[in-house]
Amino acid sequence: MNTIDKFLSDIQKTIKYDRANNGGHYDAKRACTQIAKLFETNNRNLGSLAVSISDYWLNTYILGSADLANEPGEENIERIKAFQSFCDADEEADYSILTADDWENLRDFVDDEAENLDLDALQNMMNLILQNGALE
Template sequence: MDNISKFYADAQRLKKHYRAEHSNYDGGEVCGQIKELFGRNNGHVKSLALSYADYWYDTYIMNSAEMENEPTEQHLQVLGSIQALIDNDPEQITELTQEDWKELCDLTNYEADDLPLEFLNDIMIIFVDHQAC
């Protein structure tokens, strides 16, 4: 199982467990748990991963008219695409808008001093390919 598939499975498991343990489903709380999971899964670039997850939460979750259904499959796919970006797997980056690309590039530039050089080089190549930076 690749990193993205494992992430999807873990996120679905969090949703399932929350529903089983609580009488009222809180999509915002579940998405907060998914943000934490995303940071843990990307420990080698944890600060950047948490910045990306915050962007995802603020952009896709907080603006949702269906909080009781969050995270939706589409919103999980966006975060999965961000995982693919971190994993340097451009073929699996399918759900990012041009605005997402620009914001993620800005976040990466902000965190650049604290990132491993090889990682930074690889991710910047992807950003340049998408004309994000």
């Protein structure tokens, strides 16, 4: 099982356990907050960068959703999956779900944390940002 498959499995478990541990009542905000924490844990080697990305996903796409009760929807799962692929510096991943604003935010987050990142990780992320047209 690769990193993305495990991450997706963990997301599904988080959703399932939220429902099971709360008498069958699903709380999307609570579950999505746990998914954001899962993302941070998965990427703890990136420190504050992982926190910035998970906060961005949660605040921009989940809490701003018109259908919060049914989050994370498939689109937002695909989006956090793309963010995970970005953190893994996976050049083969499908990033089509990410918008120009997403890439600009990723660029800004990486710029803010550049001095704290491993040089290889920084270079790989900057290459992905460049490939997706977010360098000025």
